[in-house]
Amino acid sequence: MTKNMAPEELSTSRTFAQVNEILDKHERNPRSLIPILQEIQDAYRYLPTEILAYVATVLGISPARVYGVTTFYSQFSTQPKGKYVIQVCDGTACHVRGSNPLIEAVEKRLGLSEDNRTTDDLLFTLETVSCLGACGLAPVVVINETVYGEVSVDRMTEILAELQSGEE
Amino acid sequence: MGEITINGRPITFEEESNVLEVIRKAGIELPTFCYHSELSVYGGCRMCVVDIDGMGVVGACSTAPRDGMMVRTHTRELRDIRKLAVELLLADHDRECTTCEKSGGCQLQRLATQLGVHEIRFGERDMSMPVDDSNAAILRNPNKCILCGDCVRMCEEVQEVGALGFINRGSNAMVVPAFEKEMGDVECVNCGQCMAVCPTGALVVKSETDRAFEALADENKTVIVQIAPAVRVAIGEAFGLPAGDNLLGKLVAALKILGVDKVFDTSLAADLTVIEETQEFLQRRQAGESAPMFTSCCPAWVKFAEYRHPEMLSSLSSCRSPQQMFGSMIKRYYADMIEANPNDLYVISIMPCTAKKAEAQRPEFVHNEVTDVDLVLTTQEVAAMLKEVGLDLGRLEVQALDSPFGFGTGAGVMFGNSGGVSEAVLRHVADHLAGEEKPVVDYPQVRGDQGIKPIRISVGDNTIRLAVVHGLKQAHQMIERIKTGEITVDLVEVMACPGGCTGGAGQPQPERRDTKSQRAHGLYISEKMTQLRKSRENPILQTLYDNWLGEPASPTAHDALHTTYQSRRRILGEEIALEPGEQLEVQVCVGTFCYLQGSYDVLSQLLSELESEGLGEAVNVRGTFCFEQCQGGPSVMIGDEIQARVTLERVPEMMETIRDHLSGTPKRLD
Ligand code: SF4
Ligand code: SF4
Ligand code: FES
Numbered sequence: 119m120t121k122n123m124a125p126e127e128l129s130t131s132r133t134f135a136q137v138n139e140i141l142d143k144h145e146r147n148p149r150s151l152i153p154i155l156q157e158i159q160d161a162y163r164y165l166p167t168e169i170l171a172y173v174a175t176v177l178g179i180s181p182a183r184v185y186g187v188t189t190f191y192s193q194f195s196t197q198p199k200g201k202y203v204i205q206v207c208d209g210t211a212c213h214v215r216g217s218n219p220l221i222e223a224v225e226k227r228l229g230l231s232e233d234n235r236t237t238d239d240l241l242f243t244l245e246t247v248s249c250l251g252a253c254g255l256a257p258v259v260v261i262n263e264t265v266y267g268e269v270s271v272d273r274m275t276e277i278l279a280e281l282q283s284g285e286e
Numbered sequence: 287m288g289e290i291t292i293n294g295r296p297i298t299f300e301e302e303s304n305v306l307e308v309i310r311k312a313g314i315e316l317p318t319f320c321y322h323s324e325l326s327v328y329g330g331c332r333m334c335v336v337d338i339d340g341m342g343v344v345g346a347c348s349t350a351p352r353d354g355m356m357v358r359t360h361t362r363e364l365r366d367i368r369k370l371a372v373e374l375l376l377a378d379h380d381r382e383c384t385t386c387e388k389s390g391g392c393q394l395q396r397l398a399t400q401l402g403v404h405e406i407r408f409g410e411r412d413m414s415m416p417v418d419d420s421n422a423a424i425l426r427n428p429n430k431c432i433l434c435g436d437c438v439r440m441c442e443e444v445q446e447v448g449a450l451g452f453i454n455r456g457s458n459a460m461v462v463p464a465f466e467k468e469m470g471d472v473e474c475v476n477c478g479q480c481m482a483v484c485p486t487g488a489l490v491v492k493s494e495t496d497r498a499f500e501a502l503a504d505e506n507k508t509v510i511v512q513i514a515p516a517v518r519v520a521i522g523e524a525f526g527l528p529a530g531d532n533l534l535g536k537l538v539a540a541l542k543i544l545g546v547d548k549v550f551d552t553s554l555a556a557d558l559t560v561i562e563e564t565q566e567f568l569q570r571r572q573a574g575e576s577a578p579m580f581t582s583c584c585p586a587w588v589k590f591a592e593y594r595h596p597e598m599l600s601s602l603s604s605c606r607s608p609q610q611m612f613g614s615m616i617k618r619y620y621a622d623m624i625e626a627n628p629n630d631l632y633v634i635s636i637m638p639c640t641a642k643k644a645e646a647q648r649p650e651f652v653h654n655e656v657t658d659v660d661l662v663l664t665t666q667e668v669a670a671m672l673k674e675v676g677l678d679l680g681r682l683e684v685q686a687l688d689s690p691f692g693f694g695t696g697a698g699v700m701f702g703n704s705g706g707v708s709e710a711v712l713r714h715v716a717d718h719l720a721g722e723e724k725p726v727v728d729y730p731q732v733r734g735d736q737g738i739k740p741i742r743i744s745v746g747d748n749t750i751r752l753a754v755v756h757g758l759k760q761a762h763q764m765i766e767r768i769k770t771g772e773i774t775v776d777l778v779e780v781m782a783c784p785g786g787c788t789g790g791a792g793q794p795q796p797e798r799r800d801t802k803s804q805r806a807h808g809l810y811i812s813e814k815m816t817q818l819r820k821s822r823e824n825p826i827l828q829t830l831y832d833n834w835l836g837e838p839a840s841p842t843a844h845d846a847l848h849t850t851y852q853s854r855r856r857i858l859g860e861e862i863a864l865e866p867g868e869q870l871e872v873q874v875c876v877g878t879f880c881y882l883q884g885s886y887d888v889l890s891q892l893l894s895e896l897e898s899e900g901l902g903e904a905v906n907v908r909g910t911f912c913f914e915q916c917q918g919g920p921s922v923m924i925g926d927e928i929q930a931r932v933t934l935e936r937v938p939e940m941m942e943t944i945r946d947h948l949s950g951t952p953k954r955l956d
Pocket of ligand 3: 333
């Protein structure tokens, strides 16, 4: 549910208070670093570095170590993510069935590129993932937990259009 | 206890915790990148592979010896594994060896030659990352890093700093400062120990030899050099001479050939430190201060205290380090004495230490736009300069230091060893408390390389409790123990580098495992051979006090020889925005120290009161990391004013100030 917070609410005092609740819940134990980071990421949708510095302070470990852990696991992101995270599967099956044109279509419509994966309005983030385990439905796209199978370029454009109009 | 067979030869083992140590004891230098006996075992480089019957190929560094083990160290398979490992490292490495600072001293280069790696079958590295020169003492070239992690473990396990860390995984893994910031923007204390263990040219001393040559070539400058105690017993190593040989006389000769005008001895300033520091210590005791006094001659320790223990800063001796006392003495007293413009005197220190480079740049040590110490060169850099001009130290005739500042007592010379400062101070204090001259006694308790050396000394009715620590983790633990009351001491000597300055990171790379203790031993021998062994007996100090300073701790002495400290934020540029918008700024510090003083509770209280008064929109609250005002923590900044000691009880008062500010705003708009 926190996933649907509006961008301007991202780093308010409420989320920051939540960080402290999370830290307290784990008794400020450095061993719980990974679950702590997971929960904080749920609250902020990403891991802002200033919050990581705070977490390091509270847990009494070095900021370099905390940062290292966040970069080690691909589930963590230190970049803000959009409200809608579009995951296009680029596993073998999906690749063969045309995931590349899908990626290009999304990039084109949202003005994204290889280096710039999130739209400026923080609405969309594009990710390519390897095999979502739904090869029978290839090519597969997942948007915030909703799975779309056998997606064509037209269908992809349609989905984006729907989401965009819903936001206006 | 037990016996293992290494290549058919039985070897007994005792305390050794891994097979690698036993193999090395047997005289076989199995190659390694990632093994250092003082650090935890990582086992990442695979160089130390051995074949053990029943176990197959395993890393010797991460295998405990067991009685009856049959170990082979260089079968065909093992040799192939090592070669391949080096080849793979080289494939992903910037191989511009000829222009690398580390060339000749690089472990990667050495092993490639030793193992006979003559070709690299995996192509060239195609990416290049920028070199990071933001740190005052260390140059970081990520293109040369082989990811052994030695620096990471050194910084975290021995120094308790943790400024460097691994990021990413697999082929994207890197070793970088926290948050991928530059090394000058994180809480690095410039001790250089990371660099001292780095096997490649990824971390090297930031070389400033060009600036030295420039100053020497400048006819308008009088170049004055001070040589720190620890340098003399290590510089010979760079010329193939044994560690511990005192080469001071030859070094003076070499510097003269380079064109240095005056060569003086930092040991003299160390004597000065002893007098000033003892005076301060006795005054603190007289004033009934219960907190121990910490020494302040190690700039890496000072910076560590500023980052991590702001609450202890008032317990740090206010004395400048010998290097800075020396600089100040030259630019103020000596300039006057020889009727020179202080800006025409160019002071170069030769130090075993990288942190001194950063220390010399501190704003406190620039006085009326005159920098006390213009340039700091490490022992390594001076050796490189001599080699560049073709001087072989061993072949020079010795030459004497210059007067008037070319003389230090044995006490001053000892400063280079861990425990040396304490011993020098003890000699002086013992006389002072006894009210008479006592014969010099050695204090073997403070010598040697245990991490923490506690000692009690009784003089008449007085007992002085001392603790000597080296390595910042030890310092950190000592502070915790003092705080919990587990240990009570009067004086704590801290050196950031294990072993003290003789083990400084600016010294030549140690050739052997006993190199550092050889240096320490050499320094104690030099000390014993001096005729005067108590700082107070230094005749030059007498003139300094008579003609310039007056008496110890006088206002003049305070101005020229003492300093102040400031708390520092650990990482630059991290702020937590708590409310959006462009309103009155209220910042609450949640940095380490303020956090421990309860700043988070203040913050939440403030937020909830603002909300209940409907002021949430008008005020922009931020959590910030450190205003560098930790002693007054928790700190809160309202508008542009910092409020100190804002405890929970003071939140209503803060609300008052905020309301004042807010009601003031419309008036200004009229
Ligand atoms: S110089 Fe010292 S504090 Fe700085 S990164 Fe290296 S080991 Fe850590
Ligand atoms: S910088 Fe040096 S010590 Fe650190 S991981 Fe890289 S090669 Fe090893
Ligand atoms: S020393 Fe054993 S793996 Fe590096």
